[in-house]
Amino acid sequence: MSINWIKITERAREGIKIINALPYDTFTTVLLYVHRQMSPASSATANSGSVGGGGGSNGAGLSAPSITVGTSVTTPTTERAGTTSSEPEYTLEELERLVGVARPDFLLLIKTFSYILRRISTFIIKPSHLQRELREKLQLQDEAKIDAILRLWVRQTTPMMNNLASERYESNVIEDMAWKLNVEIASHCQQREKSALAVLQLKTVAGEDINFEMTQPELLQLFNQFEHIQSELDATLASMKASN
Template sequence: MSINWIKITERAREGIKIINALPYDTFNTVLWYTHRQMSPSATAAAPTSTVGTSVTTTERADSIAEDTPTSSNEPEYTLEELERLVGVPRADFLLLIKTFSYILRRISTFIIKPSLLQRELREKLQLEDEAKIDAILRLWVREATPIMENLASPRYESNVVEDVAWKLHVEVSSHCQQRDKTPIGVLQLRTAAGEDISSEMTHPELLQLYNQFEQIQAELDATLAMTETAPASGAASISGSAQ
């Protein structure tokens, strides 16, 4: 059973073929380059021009150097230097970077066990090299672990929604001023800390919210079903949408 966490288009499939063709060392270099470019610290420090920009090793990357040699011992590359290292036509190189970005962006926001993510990378994305799959998995676990530890902190307990209410507002037009009557739904949430949160939405906005909840429920059901049918794994469950 496959989880609907990523959509593999024809372009993405072409990008994955390029990934499969890369030597492992080159793959790892491009993986970390893309990850650093996506991180907030790299985005804040980088100049407006991407081409020719030197990618420096962040403090966070240095802290994980023990298991990932490319994080601190790897030389700094500009985008042009990385393109020469990969050695493919420019169109293929840009597709490669976009595919890496797409995969990393999707796995960074999805809840799944490491063992199941490993299977998805192998079967759904059709990555052929187990070493490449493990490299993506290690990067994902390192990024997801502190997020889950923060979410488990007691300070987030006050954000639990304890009550939900709603009401309807309708503006009535008069003879003096003819206006369209637009019904507005008001969704009211009360948190465990006693904070009231209100949000006004039109009918299309409420419908969009409903459809999003339906999609979330479907993905949660699929994840639960896969978890119940998957063999037990010694790996810890780590949490982690955009095209």
């Protein structure tokens, strides 16, 4: 059964076509580039001057990471069929030449990768389920590309799941919750494009603050998930009372 973790618009579908056309080695280079640009360390060091205003929304459900001219990436290894090979260091301009498509298609490619990785990080999914979703819902055609995304996702989520399974988190209790609204400017080059973001902060007994930043559709989806959990909980409690 398909889950509602990502919306595939016509624009996103065009980006996936470009992904399907990429050679595997180029695909993994761009994938890891976008992933690193989305990481907190990269975001903290990024400055203005993004290519073509690529950091903003394209109006079709896609948003790109903040990518700065001259930013470089070193991809340590590329895995396929049990082999590894070293990748050179690329700037964004060099990466665009490597991909070898027109500038609008290149920016759409970056935005599509960003959109997929951002949505994957929002949901906890079984690896086998995610693999099927990438194949059937996103219609990625190369199993090696699907496996590359899956390996990246597993590497990213494993520490989080290990922490959730630790005693420290098992005994952690939510003590309070705070929220606020932010208005985010989509791009330095497009000051008029703004988006509203909800920021939730869960305060724990252990003194930690867990922050979530969500758009209005993401917040609505979270609310619907809580409603579903509440309905299931109510039904379970009613069944327990009836059996007693």
